[in-house]
Each structure stands twice: as C-alpha cells, then as structure tokens.
Amino acid sequence: MLTAHKLHLNLGGTPVLHGLTAAFTPGRITVILGPNGAGKSSLLACLAGLTPPTSGRLTLDDQPISSLGPRDRARRIGLLPQVAELHWNISVAALVALGRLPHAGRFGLTAADHAAIAAALAATDTAHLAARPALNLSGGERARVLLARVLAGQPRWLLADEPLASLDPAHALDILGHLRASADAGTGVVLVLHDLAQAARIADDVLLMRAGRIAAHGPATAVLTPEALGPAYGVTLSDNLTPLARLR
Numbered sequence: 691m692l693t694a695h696k697l698h699l700n701l702g703g704t705p706v707l708h709g710l711t712a713a714f715t716p717g718r719i720t721v722i723l724g725p726n727g728a729g730k731s732s733l734l735a736c737l738a739g740l741t742p743p744t745s746g747r748l749t750l751d752d753q754p755i756s757s758l759g760p761r762d763r764a765r766r767i768g769l770l771p772q773v774a775e776l777h778w779n780i781s782v783a784a785l786v787a788l789g790r791l792p793h794a795g796r797f798g799l800t801a802a803d804h805a806a807i808a809a810a811l812a813a814t815d816t817a818h819l820a821a822r823p824a825l826n827l828s829g830g831e832r833a834r835v836l837l838a839r840v841l842a843g844q845p846r847w848l849l850a851d852e853p854l855a856s857l858d859p860a861h862a863l864d865i866l867g868h869l870r871a872s873a874d875a876g877t878g879v880v881l882v883l884h885d886l887a888q889a890a891r892i893a894d895d896v897l898l899m900r901a902g903r904i905a906a907h908g909p910a911t912a913v914l915t916p917e918a919l920g921p922a923y924g925v926t927l928s929d930n931l932t933p934l935a936r937l938r
C-alpha cells in the first residue's frame with residue numbers, strides 16, 4: 691500500500707495541501723481529478739518521494755518513503771511529471787535506457803534491462819524512433835518516449851501526471867490498455883487526468899481534489915457522477931459527464 695496520512699504541504703509559504711489522508715492499493719488504477727491548482731501534481735510529487743511534505747506521513751508498504759534511498763525509491767516508484775523537459779539531445783534509445791539506471795549493475799545493461807527497454811518502446815509505439823535525437827520529436831512523440839523511460843524502470847508504482855494530454859486517440863487507447871495490463875499484473879497506478887471520459891474508461895478508484903483537500907475518494911462508480919464532480923469543477927455536467935455550463 692502507498693499511503694498518505696495527514697499530509698500538509700506549503701510551497702513558497704502558501705499552504706497547498708491541507709491534511710490529506712488517503713491509501714492507494716496495488717493492482718488498481720486510481721485517477722486523481724480536480725480543477726487547476728487543486729494540488730494534484732503536488733500530491734503526486736509527495737507520493738513519489740520527490741517533494742517532502744511540510745508535515746504528515748507517507749509510507750510505502752508500511753515503510754516511511756523518506757527512509758528509502760533514492761535508488762531503492764526509484765526502483766519502486768516511477769513518476770512521469772506533468773512538465774517533462776528535455777535538456778540533452780541524446781537519442782531516444784539512450785533516453786529510454788536512462789529509465790533502467792536504478793537497476794544498473796557495475797557491468798552495464800543486462801539482457802533483462804534490454805528486454806525491459808524493448809517492452810517499454812513497444813508499449814508506447816516508440817521503437818521506430820529509437821535512433822532519433824530526442825529534441826526533434828513532436829509533442830506527442832516526446833510524451834510517449836518520456837513515458838517509455840518510466841515504464842523501462844518497471845516500477846511497482848507508476849505515478850503519471852496527465853500522461854495522455856498530448857496523445858492522439860489511438861495512442862491514448864494504447865497507453866490506457868497498457869496501464870490496465872500493468873495494474874492487472876499488480877502495479878499500483880496513480881494518474882492525474884483532466885479528461886473525464888478517459889477517467890471513466892480507466893479508473894478503478896477516483897480521488898477528487900478541490901483547493902488542496904480531498905472532496906471525494908472511492909470507487910469510480912461512486913465518484914464519477916455529475917453530483918460529485920460538478921461542484922468540484924464549478925460546472926453542471928450531463929449524465930455522461932460532459933460539461934454543460936458554469937455554475938454561478
């Protein structure tokens with residue numbers, strides 16, 4: 691289990707998370723929803739152990755996340771951040787191989803490493819880009835390659851912030867299918883999404899945030915309703931979760 695207990699986070703003197711308590715279950719896909727600025731990315735960064743909370747407790751399988759060494763943590767928790775910038779013009783193959791760094795032994799990549807990299811390239815339909823310089827990719831290609839880097843690490847927990855935002859419908863479906871298969875194989879998957887239709891398609895559980903607090907958390911069927919989502923987003927929603935109008 692990945693858990694947050696009474697999590698508070700201040701950034702630049704501003705309270706961003708206000709005492710969140712939540713547990714995430716391996717083998718399930720949790721989608722975090724909420725309006726801009728609700729604290730979704732901040733929560734994900736805390737869960738990944740990258741942003742230390744101001745107070746509260748984060749644990750992975752009953753162990754404080756802060757007690758994990760960076761290599762151990764990176765093996766167990768993979769994070770795809772919302773804004774993933776590329777600074778080096780290395781090849782796609784080299785970039786995806788970086789995802790194996792937490793597993794790297796003294797003698798370079800093993801057959802298992804190569805197999806994991808090939809599987810990540812296949813899952814994201816990026817194998818044909820392997821020789822391309824990473825800086826020359828389109829936005830959607832770059833997003834898929836950066837996801838491949840995370841998948842190559844085969845983390846037990848996969849946290850991804852808007853992983854489908856720049857993908858075309860076919861690639862979005864491919865990635866959703868891969869995430870479902872990963873969860874079915876026991877991976878804990880936590881996704882931040884804005885598209886309610888995608889959330890409805892993939893979520894087992896939904897954590898709805900509003901202004902740094904949890905507005906609802908439970909099975910998707912219970913939270914993905916116009917009554918629960920509408921007030922959080924300040925809109926009225928149709929039965930199929932299409933936004934109809936702003937709430938006054």
Ligand SMILES: Nc1ncnc2c1ncn2[C@@H]1O[C@H](COP(=O)(O)OP(=O)(O)OP(=O)(O)O)[C@@H](O)[C@H]1O
Binds near residue numbers: 701
């Ligand atoms: N370094 C920072 N200093 C001060 N405030 C910050 C900092 N980083 C984020 N915030 C604020 O924290 C709040 C939560 O931000 P966060 O990025 O977690 O929201 P979000 O729900 O992911 O939003 P979005 O849907 O727009 O991506 C926002 O009000 C944001 O302006």
